[in-house]
Each structure stands twice: as structure tokens, then as C-alpha cells.
Amino acid sequence: xxxxxxxxxxxxxxxxxxxxxxxxxxxxxxxxxxxxxxxxxxxxxxxxxxxxxxxxxxxxxxxxxxxxxxxxxxxxxxxxxxxxxxxxxxxxxxxxxxxxxxxxxxxxxxxxxxxxxxxxxxxxxxxxxxxxxxxxxxxxxxxxxxxxxxxxxxxxxxxxxxxxxxxxxx
Amino acid sequence: xxxxxxxxxxxxxxxxxxxxxxxxxxxxxxxxxxxxxxxxxxxxxxxxxxxxxxxxxxxxxxxxxxxxxxxxxxxxxxxxxxxxxxxxxxxxxxxxxxxxxxxx
Amino acid sequence: xxxxxxxxxxxxxxxxxxxxxxxxxxxxxxxxxxxxxxxxxxxxxxxxxxxxxxxxxxxxxxxxxxxxxxxxxxxxxxxxxxxxxxxxxxxxxxxxxxxxxxxxxxxxxxxxxxxxxxxxxxxxxxxxxxxxxxxxxxxxxxxxxxxxxxxxxxxxxxxxxxxxxxxxxxxxxxxxxxxxxxxxxxxxxxxxxxxxxxxxxxxxxxxxxxxxxxxxxxxxxxxxxxxxxxxxxxxxxxxxxxxxxxxxxxxxxxxxxxxxxxxxxxxxxxxxxxxxxxxxxxxxxxxxxxxxxxxxxxxxxxxxxxxxxxxxxxxxxxxxxxxxxxxxxxxxxxxxxxxxxxxxxxxxxxxxxxxxxxxxxxxxxxxxxxxxxxxxxxxxxxxxxxxxxxxxxxxxxxxxxxxxxxxxxxxxxxxxxxxxxxxxxxxxxxxxxxxxxxxxxxxxxxxxxxxxxxxxxxxxxxxxxxxxxxxxxxx
Numbered sequence: 001x002x003x004x005x006x007x008x009x010x011x012x013x014x015x016x017x018x019x020x021x022x023x024x025x026x027x028x029x030x031x032x033x034x035x036x037x038x039x040x041x042x043x044x045x046x047x048x049x050x051x052x053x054x055x056x057x058x059x060x061x062x063x064x065x066x067x068x069x070x071x072x073x074x075x076x077x078x079x080x081x082x083x084x085x086x087x088x089x090x091x092x093x094x095x096x097x098x099x100x101x102x103x104x105x106x107x108x109x110x111x112x113x114x115x116x117x118x119x120x121x122x123x124x125x126x127x128x129x130x131x132x133x134x135x136x137x138x139x140x141x142x143x144x145x146x147x148x149x150x151x152x153x154x155x156x157x158x159x160x161x162x163x164x165x166x167x168x169x170x
Numbered sequence: 171x172x173x174x175x176x177x178x179x180x181x182x183x184x185x186x187x188x189x190x191x192x193x194x195x196x197x198x199x200x201x202x203x204x205x206x207x208x209x210x211x212x213x214x215x216x217x218x219x220x221x222x223x224x225x226x227x228x229x230x231x232x233x234x235x236x237x238x239x240x241x242x243x244x245x246x247x248x249x250x251x252x253x254x255x256x257x258x259x260x261x262x263x264x265x266x267x268x269x270x271x272x273x274x
Numbered sequence: 275x276x277x278x279x280x281x282x283x284x285x286x287x288x289x290x291x292x293x294x295x296x297x298x299x300x301x302x303x304x305x306x307x308x309x310x311x312x313x314x315x316x317x318x319x320x321x322x323x324x325x326x327x328x329x330x331x332x333x334x335x336x337x338x339x340x341x342x343x344x345x346x347x348x349x350x351x352x353x354x355x356x357x358x359x360x361x362x363x364x365x366x367x368x369x370x371x372x373x374x375x376x377x378x379x380x381x382x383x384x385x386x387x388x389x390x391x392x393x394x395x396x397x398x399x400x401x402x403x404x405x406x407x408x409x410x411x412x413x414x415x416x417x418x419x420x421x422x423x424x425x426x427x428x429x430x431x432x433x434x435x436x437x438x439x440x441x442x443x444x445x446x447x448x449x450x451x452x453x454x455x456x457x458x459x460x461x462x463x464x465x466x467x468x469x470x471x472x473x474x475x476x477x478x479x480x481x482x483x484x485x486x487x488x489x490x491x492x493x494x495x496x497x498x499x500x501x502x503x504x505x506x507x508x509x510x511x512x513x514x515x516x517x518x519x520x521x522x523x524x525x526x527x528x529x530x531x532x533x534x535x536x537x538x539x540x541x542x543x544x545x546x547x548x549x550x551x552x553x554x555x556x557x558x559x560x561x562x563x564x565x566x567x568x569x570x571x572x573x574x575x576x577x578x579x580x581x582x583x584x585x586x587x588x589x590x591x592x593x594x595x596x597x598x599x600x601x602x603x604x605x606x607x608x609x610x611x612x613x614x615x616x617x618x619x620x621x622x623x624x625x626x627x628x629x630x631x632x633x634x635x636x637x638x639x640x641x642x643x644x645x646x647x648x649x650x651x652x653x654x655x656x657x658x659x660x661x662x663x664x665x666x667x668x669x670x671x672x673x674x675x676x677x678x679x680x681x682x683x684x685x686x687x688x689x690x691x692x693x694x695x696x697x698x699x700x701x702x703x704x705x706x707x708x709x710x711x712x713x714x715x716x717x718x719x720x721x722x723x724x725x726x727x728x729x730x731x732x733x734x735x736x737x738x739x740x741x742x743x744x745x746x747x748x749x
Contacts, residue, residue: 007176011184018188018211022195027203034207041214048181048225050233053217053240060240065210065247072251073203076258135230136237144234146281146337150389150401151241153288157382157405158245160295161412164375165252182450189443196436205432212439219446227453235397235449239442242404246435249408253415257428260421269425 006047013040027073031066038062052133181222189215202257202264206250213243279327280334283320283348284388287355290316291381298374309377310363314356316381320388321352331747336456337395341747343595344392346740347522350599351391351515353726354606355384358511360719361610365507368710369618371416379416380511383409387519391526396445396455399523403441403487406519407434410512414504417618426503433486433496441483447476457531465534477532477539484527487520488576491549498561501569506616506623509565510609513572514602521579521598529586530748536586544584548679551577555683559690564612565623567690568605571649574687575601581680582664585671591745593664596738600660600730604648607723611642614716620707628694630703638712639698641720646691648727651684656730663738 017037024030038061045054140148188211195208217236224232258264293312301307324345332340340348358380366373386405393399411434415427449455451472452463467473482493489497501509532539554574561567579601582594615638616622632639648657661684668677730737 001174003176004174007180011180014184015187015191018191021211022191022199022204022208024204027201030201030204030207034210037211038214041218044181044218045221048221050221050224050230050236053221053233053236056237056240057217060244061210061214065244068247068251069203069207072254075255076203076264132230132233136233139230139234140237143335143337144238144397146335147238147395147398147401150398150405151238153382153385154245154401154405154408155241157379157409157412158248160375160378160382161408162248162252164372164412164416165256165418189439192439193436202428202432206435209435209439212436213442216439216442216446219443220449223446223450223453229453231454232449235446235455238397238401242401245404245408246438249411250431250435253411253424253427253431256415256418257424259418260424269429 003047010040010044010047013037014044028070031069031073034069035062035066038066049132052136178222178226181225182219185215185219185222187215188212188218191215200266202254202266205266206247206254210243210247213239276332277334279330280332280338280340280392281389283323283327283340283345284338284385284392286320286323287316287381287385287388290319291378291385294374294377294381298378301374306367307373308363309373310359310366313359313377313381317352317355317359317384321349321356324348324352337398338389338392339394340392342744343526343747344388344522346595346744347391347518347598348388350518350602351384351387353599354511354514354518354602355380357606357610357719357723358507358515360715361510361613362507364710364713364716365505365613365616369417369505369507369616370419371505371507376413376416379409379413382406383413383511384515387515390519391522393523394457394526396448396457396460396527399527400438400442400445403483403520403523404438406516407438407487410508410516413508413512414500416508417505420503422503423505424503426500429503430496430500437483437486437493440479441486444476444479444481444483447472447479451476457527461531461534464532467534473535474538477535480527480532481539481542484520484524485546488517488524488579489573490546490576490580491553491573494550494553494573494576497573498566498569501572502563502566502623506565506609506613506621509569510606510613513568513609514606517572517576517579518598518602521583521594525583525591525594525745526748528583529591533586540584540586543580544673544676547577547580547584548676549577550574550580551679551683555686558687561690562625563623564625564628564694565609567625567694568609568612571687571690572605574683575605575649577683578661578664578680581668581673581676584676585664585668585673587667587671588742588745589663589670590667591748592738592741593660593667595741595744596730596734597660597664599737599741600648600656600727603723603726603730604645604655604657607720607727608642608645608649610716610720610723611638611645614638614712615709617707617710622709625693625697626704628697629701631698633703634709635712637717638720641724642698643695644724644727646694648731650688650691652688654728654731656727656734659731659734 017033020033021030042054042057192208192211196205199205217239220232220236290312294309297307297309327340383406386402390402411427411431414430415423417423448460452460464473486493551574554570558567558570579594582590648655651657651661665677665680
């Protein structure tokens, strides 16, 4: 019962903050709601027994990526709000239709699958005490060694790109 | 599907809803920074999906996968925001409807 | 088990990228450094390594497999890379492109492409895709003072990141079904398909991701803008390299792992292939910018290649490989010439810029003609054999209407290739800024591309045999 309360509470928070991210008037508000959304997701990870990932979520997402967003929001000190300009050719109605179609479709399919007889409900077992950081680390440096190296290459390439763009123009 | 007890499928539905929310944001908003943030929401939804399933299967591969997605999200954010700065320097706007130099 | 050999070609390219970065770091301001040479050494080395790995079927950690299929595309990528390096040496300084970053990112992108084709794990495929995509986004906007470049990079990035989120969600569903991201495990789970709906969802999302990267209709919107706004040399590189890598992974994932669900995705891809050929050709006819025109032509070519995937016989797969090579050589040649004639102030990318090229530069005009005829599918160039091979495979599999669409769209596309040719030969030169000189190595690269175009057009049997042998790895 406790788990059900936790799940529905967190789900409401995640989706609520998600809606606020995409509906907020100003980008700064959006960033704040994004942090709250990420934190709620991190709590879900703890509930699901992924403590290491929860810590990474807070450190990298909430601590790193979001701060980066904030910096950029401050840097591009906007003279007028982007929403002020209206493009007469913009098909907002079409966008809403497409978006709701995607939402309806994905949810319908997942709900349908989950309610299908082949998918009997599998209860989520209670998390292991002590965490699974060791297992995660073990996998990272054995089966996923190549992926790990490629990720480092990805970050290096991203770094080169970011420095290139952010450097002062001379 | 029942409301109780909570199964991994409940988490899948939550992830699907979050993903669709992010996709909606990308399609509807005009502020480029908010568009980027909507993409972050979509990546988070995928992670939620993976972690829930890693719980269901009882092994941690899904969590390792999710870690890589965090790295990819960081790299994408860095490059995306860099491009955004370069774009802003040239155009002085962040409205997606004013992205209009290249038209054929 | 030795894990190293399978990744040697990729490692060599990564090392040359690191060398390019180091060279730039130690370069004195104003000093010229032959960084392109470093890249050239790395790419030739990677090509040689791929040659020695042929038939060895080396594997690494169960996630990278250098089978003949991957090696064939590796060699195509090395050819693309070598030509890019040779042309870049002329272009980079003139176009105000920061050299060290440019070469490092190009080499990173090539290593990502090689890995994407050789990977047998969806997670590694995705990471490799991200390496190459991020590098190419940055390359698109590498001229920071150019507003068009920044806008092109921005559009490409936004749509690319959006589509890779879909791709990733597809991988997550495949993982949900199989409990693993290894292609063989996913394939087994798909074959038994206990959660058919989730499997379909995974297939659909993966197809969206691939369709975006190969710029198939309706996910092609970024292509003309990105190709027009990017520096021409980057357009030449990405229109060939990204396509080769994405098609390689597309064939591997869809024709081996997702083969059991063929009945569901083949009809959809058939429709997409038809639409891609039609849109690419019809809209291409209306363009007056050569880069934009070649962008639509590359969309049409994605349609022809998709036709090979739809007709998934041995011949169809081999035809895709052969056509990738043919397209790569001709397209990088044509766009390379545009790049070599352009400067930062005067990009030489309008149709009228080509007026009177025959008088001014007979050699370049002749080469351009050969490449354009190959893209249009004229005998005796490679394009004719490539198209014939693909359409024949489609007809043998019973896709008559698609083959007819393909032939008709080739005929229409000839019109816009010939517009450039007519401009070069039959029009008097307008008063335009002087075209820059083309260096010896760049001319040699173009001449090699031309020889390859004729060789593949006149004596294709040997290369086709290699292609047939390589696709045996995909079952």
C-alpha cells in the first residue's frame, strides 16, 4: 500500500512538473521546474532500487546540465520574449493534434500490452539494502567496456564542439 | 491493468506519458531553450523505462544503459547550447519561427 | 579470446583524431601545419587494417564485429575520408574554418561511422550514432561568423536530437522485450515475440531514427537546409559518410535482427521508399542553388537505397552496398568540385556560378560532368550499373511499381543534373570573382574518383562479387 501511495504521489509530481516545464511563460521558470522534475525522477530511482543512478541523476542532471541551461538563459539576455512574435504560417492546431495523437497512441499501446493476458502483473520486489553500485561498476568495466570508451570519446567530441562555439570570436 | 499492486508496467505508462509530454513540448513551444528542455524530458522518460525494466528482470543492465543515456544527454546539452549561443550571436533571437534564412 | 583486432581500424582513426588535436594545441599562432596529412595517414592505415581483417570475422567483447559487411563499408568510409582530407587541405584555410577542430571532428565522425556499422549491440550503435551526429552538428556550424551556418547547425541539431530520443525509446522497448541490447538476443526475442505490440513499437521507433539519419521522406526536412548552410566541404563529407554509416546499421538491424517482423515493416518502408524517390526528384527540379539541388538528389538516392532494403534478397543487400560506394564516389566528387571552386565570400553554389566553366577550367568541368552523369545513372558510368542492379533486385522480388517509380524518377533527375552541365558548356561566363586555383593533390583525388566511377561502370563484376560476399554476414 505504501508503495502505491509513493508511486502515485511521485507520478503526479513528475507529470505535474513536466507540464509546467513545457507551459511556463519564461525559460527561467522552465529550468526550475526541470530541476524539480529531475529530482522527483531521482526519488523514483531510489524506490526502484537504483541508488547509484539516483545519485548520478542528481549530480549530473540537476547539478550539471541544469546549471548549464541556467547559464545560457542568463547569457542570452533577451530583449523581447520569444513568444511575442507570431508566425501567421505556424500551424499550432496541427501541432496540438499531432502531439495528442502521439500521447494517445503510446499510452494506449502500453496500457493495452500491460492488460493483455500474456503480461501477468509482476510485483516489484523491495530494494536490496546496500545498493547495487558494485554490480553496476562491474558491468561497466567488463561487458560494457567498449560502450564506456565510446562514451568518453563522445564527451571529448562534445567538449571540442562546445569550446569551439563558446570561445570568443577573434 | 489494476491500480494496485504497482507493477513495472505502471512505470512504463508513467514513462510513456512523460515521453509524450516532452514530444508535445518540442512540437508546441517557440522558445528554443524550452524546446531543448523538452528533449531532456524525453530522455528522462527513456531512463525511467529502462530502470523499471531492470527492476522487473532483476538485473542491473538497464541501469548501466541509463548511465550511458545520462552521458549522452550531457554531451547533447553541451553541443546544443553551444550551437544555440552561436545562433543567438548571429540572429539575436530565440524564437523558432524566426529561423528563416534557409528557405527553398 | 583476443578482443583487439576487431576494433583496430576504429582505433587508428581515433588516434589520428587525437593527433590532430595535439598538433593544433602545439601549433604557434600563424604557423601552418599539415594536419590533413595526419588524417590521411590514419585513414589509409584504417583502410589497410580493414583489408587485412577481411574474412577473419574478428569480434570484440561481443559488441563489435568486424565481419566482411562492416569491412566493406569501412573501406567506403576510408575512401570518403581520404577524399575529404585531400579537398580540405585546399579549402579549410580559405573558408576561415578552424583547422585543428575541423580535422579532429571529421576524424571523430568517421570513427563513429565505422563503429556504428560494426557494432552488434543496440547501445553501442546508439553511442556511435551520437558520436558521429554530434561531430557533424558542430561541423555544420563550424564557421561561426556565418549566420546560415549557425542556423543550419541549429535546425540539424534540434531535429537530430528529437529523432535520437525516438530511436533511444525504440532501443529501450527492444531491451524491454529481450532483456538485453545484443542484436542476436533481441533477434531471438523478436522471433518468439511474446509482446507483439511492444515489438512493433520498438520497430517503428527504430525506423523513425534511421529514416531521419538517411533523410527519408517525411523525415527529410532538415536535409536541404543543413546541406545548404554548412561549408561545402562538410556537405560533401556528411552527404556521403553519414548516409553510408546509417544505411550500414539500418541493413544490419532490420535485415538480420528484425527480420522476423518483416511482414510488418516491409510495406511501410516500401511506401517510404517510393515517397522519398518522388519528393527528392520533384522538389530537386525546382532548385537554383547547386548545394540544395544535390541535397534533394541525395534524398532521392536514399529512396533508391531503401528500395534495396525492401527487396531484401541477397541481391538487394549487395546492391545497397554497391550503390553506397557508387553514390559516395560520385557525390563527394561533385560536391568536392563545388567546394574547391568556392571561397568564404563567394561560395560558388548558385547554378549561374557554373556558367562558362568549360572555357575557364576544362578539366574541372569534365570531371563534374562525369560525376553528375553517374548520379543521373548514365552508362558507362558507375551510376548506371548501380541503379540497374537495385531495380533488377526490386523487380525480381515483385516490387514492379516501386521499380517503375525509381526509373521514372531517375529520368526526371537527369533533367536537373543536365541543367548544371548545360550551364557549364553552353553559357557564356558572367562577370564573377576569379575562381581559386585547385592544388595538385586535390586534382589527383578528383581524378581517382573519376577513375573509380568509370571502373565501377565498365568492370563492376569484381566489386559486386566482394559486395555479395560481404552481405553473407547478414542473415
